[in-house]
Amino acid sequence: MPLILQVLLFYCTLLFTLSSIPTIIETDIGSDYDDQFALIYLLSRPDLFDLKLVVVSTYNTTARGQIVAKTLAAFNRYDVTLALGRYTENNWPENNIWEYEWAKDYTLEEFQQHGGKVEYDGESALLQELLKSTTTNVYNFIQISPVTSLGHVLKQNSNLNLTNVRLFAMAGSIYQGYVNQTSADIEYNILNNIPGAQLMFKKKWKEFMLASLDCTKYFQFNGPIWQQFLNHSMSKLILDSFKIWYENGGKHLDTLQPYSPLFGTSALHDLLAVYLVINDRNTIISEELPLIITDQGYTIINKSTGMPVQTCLRFKTNESVNEIGAIILNTIINARSECTTIYVNIFLSVFSLFIGIIATFSQQYR
Ligand SMILES: [Ca+2]
Numbered sequence: 001m002p003l004i005l006q007v008l009l010f011y012c013t014l015l016f017t018l019s020s021i022p023t024i025i026e027t028d029i030g031s032d033y034d035d036q037f038a039l040i041y042l043l044s045r046p047d048l049f050d051l052k053l054v055v056v057s058t059y060n061t062t063a064r065g066q067i068v069a070k071t072l073a074a075f076n077r078y079d080v081t082l083a084l085g086r087y088t089e090n091n092w093p094e095n096n097i098w099e100y101e102w103a104k105d106y107t108l109e110e111f112q113q114h115g116g117k118v119e120y121d122g123e124s125a126l127l128q129e130l131l132k133s134t135t136t137n138v139y140n141f142i143q144i145s146p147v148t149s150l151g152h153v154l155k156q157n158s159n160l161n162l163t164n165v166r167l168f169a170m171a172g173s174i175y176q177g178y179v180n181q182t183s184a185d186i187e188y189n190i191l192n193n194i195p196g197a198q199l200m201f202k203k204k205w206k207e208f209m210l211a212s213l214d215c216t217k218y219f220q221f222n223g224p225i226w227q228q229f230l231n232h233s234m235s236k237l238i239l240d241s242f243k244i245w246y247e248n249g250g251k252h253l254d255t256l257q258p259y260s261p262l263f264g265t266s267a268l269h270d271l272l273a274v275y276l277v278i279n280d281r282n283t284i285i286s287e288e289l290p291l292i293i294t295d296q297g298y299t300i301i302n303k304s305t306g307m308p309v310q311t312c313l314r315f316k317t318n319e320s321v322n323e324i325g326a327i328i329l330n331t332i333i334n335a336r337s338e339c340t341t342i343y344v345n346i347f348l349s350v351f352s353l354f355i356g357i358i359a360t361f362s363q364q365y366r
Helices: 003-017 034-043 061-074 108-113 122-130 149-156 194-202 224-230 233-247 269-278 320-364
Strands: 021-027 049-056 081-084 117-119 139-144 165-170 207-211 284-293 299-301 307-315
Touching (some): 021 034, 034 049, 061 081, 061 108, 122 139, 122 149, 139 269, 149 194, 165 269, 194 284, 224 320, 269 320
Parallel strands (some): 139 165, 165 207, 207 307
Antiparallel strands (some): 284 299
């Protein structure tokens, strides 16, 4: 991108974030593709999200960090801090970071040379950011990962006040499980760290909205809205990374509808958690449920001990997912071009005014 456009994009983003809410996201980006989609959508809405911190969690957090770094760089968002959660070994098949090839040549050192900020103690950085929340400085917390970094922070700081933080999480399964399962499943984000999830569900938040499997497994975009997206030059960032993820192993996931880069998306579980911030009651049916996490990892209703969680349970009509998809894909397509256009128009208006004043003065003194 030319330097002048980068500068315009940066200042345009700053202009938008003046009225948006400070936001933290915890993500295990790279394994499933939905984290990448969620992050790109979040970065496409600087009017809603003043993104402060991205924490990467579970297993190879350096590789996940590189994917976040390359995405932030694409949006010229070197003001956002990238925080690395604990690096751990594992034997889970889900550790395959199929998207890594897309970012492997963009090191964290290069990101920092470009102006990016990296915190290598991600949990400490997360705690410090959460401590900034006050009644007059409410935060969003987007949780789209096993509750690992947040889980450790909650365990070590049991008195941490989060009543000024709005939580939007992808987790759990209330009535329906994965794909065609018509009873509840143990959802992956919970299974991967049950103690962390239990702490998150016990905590008192300002607000807690949940994207559960009951909704997210239906959250796939395809058909005309996807074809229109493919034809737009601004979709390149998603298509490049989506193709690599798909070919390296993403193609084998079990989903309700078939998917491929040319046909449509896999189930974008995490993207729904970000979309919930809008509180779109025209398309989403949710209920406030008192939820707890059992020691086995099930998400169950418990009226005596469950904290209230506004839970997505289904979509209003069969068309609702397509309607949301059109909104999200158009937002991503237009984000950077619209932002730049606004600033170019402001610049041209100011320039025209300046020329007009010069012309007026030159006539007066002729
Ligand atoms: Ca995730």
